[in-house]
Amino acid sequence: MKISPSILSADFTKLTAELKALEDAKADYVHVDVMDGRFVPNITIGPFIVEALKRATSLPLDVHLMIEEPERYIADFVKAGSDIITVHVEATKHLHKVVQSIKDLGVKAGVSMNPASSVHTIEDIIHDLDMILVMSVNPGFSGQGFIPGSINKIAAVRKMIDESGKMIELEVDGGIKVSNIKEVARAGADVFVSGSGVFGTPDYRKTIEAMRKEVESLTAKA
Numbered sequence: 001m002k003i004s005p006s007i008l009s010a011d012f013t014k015l016t017a018e019l020k021a022l023e024d025a026k027a028d029y030v031h032v033d034v035m036d037g038r039f040v041p042n043i044t045i046g047p048f049i050v051e052a053l054k055r056a057t058s059l060p061l062d063v064h065l066m067i068e069e070p071e072r073y074i075a076d077f078v079k080a081g082s083d084i085i086t087v088h089v090e091a092t093k094h095l096h097k098v099v100q101s102i103k104d105l106g107v108k109a110g111v112s113m114n115p116a117s118s119v120h121t122i123e124d125i126i127h128d129l130d131m132i133l134v135m136s137v138n139p140g141f142s143g144q145g146f147i148p149g150s151i152n153k154i155a156a157v158r159k160m161i162d163e164s165g166k167m168i169e170l171e172v173d174g175g176i177k178v179s180n181i182k183e184v185a186r187a188g189a190d191v192f193v194s195g196s197g198v199f200g201t202p203d204y205r206k207t208i209e210a211m212r213k214e215v216e217s218l219t220a221k222a
């Protein structure tokens with residue numbers, strides 16, 4: 001299992017300290033939410049900040065592009081130091097081509113689905129993916145509540161990944177906290193994004209430890 005805290009919920013006046021705190025807390029990735037004010041209403045981080053994050057941490061950057069026509073910016077986000085780039089099925093007419101271009105540039109490729117998008121949208125591309133990201137909130141803002149219907153979708157994607165026989169990470173993003181992470185893990189997720197669930201707590205290390213414990217208690221019982 002991996003924990004990928006979303007830097008969007010960090011204090012941007014002290015990013016270096018926040019990244020250091022995530023390293024001390026043994027986070028696995030740093031989740032970077034890129035929003036363009038078109039695909040989602042909010043505007044957040046661009047390649048310039050990703051490049052600064054890269055210089056400030058040794059943790060892999062898990063870059064989530066919530067932007068229209070992500071093909072326009074893949075090269076920039078690769079150059080900025082992204083380790084994984086995830087694009088949305090809803091944001092491009094040429095998903096296969098975008099995924100190939102991410103991989104051709106030597107970066108891991110992920111695809112994400114909004115809550116209303118069917119798992120079938122990734123069926124024909126699954127063999128090319130390193131990660132599938134199931135959105136458990138409508139993208140755009142941190143601090144929203146987990147959509148309960150996401151559990152069935154996570155389970156369906158888990159099944160697809162197992163049947164594909166490929167090593168594909170199943171990431172879930174939105175509304176994950178210590179209190180519900182176990183349920184998300186039980187459905188089959190193995191990478192957990194958490195913004196307010198980590199940064200909204202006083203001790204990131206304790207929170208991440210508690211999240212791991214919740215998930216591990218599941219495997220212990222199984």
Ligand code: DX5
Binds near residue numbers: 009033194
């Ligand atoms: C939503 C973003 C999420 C979000 C997570 O558009 O993709 O990564 O910041 O924040 P929480 O965990 O607070 O829902």
Ligand code: ZN
Binds near residue numbers: 006193
């Ligand atoms: Zn995200």
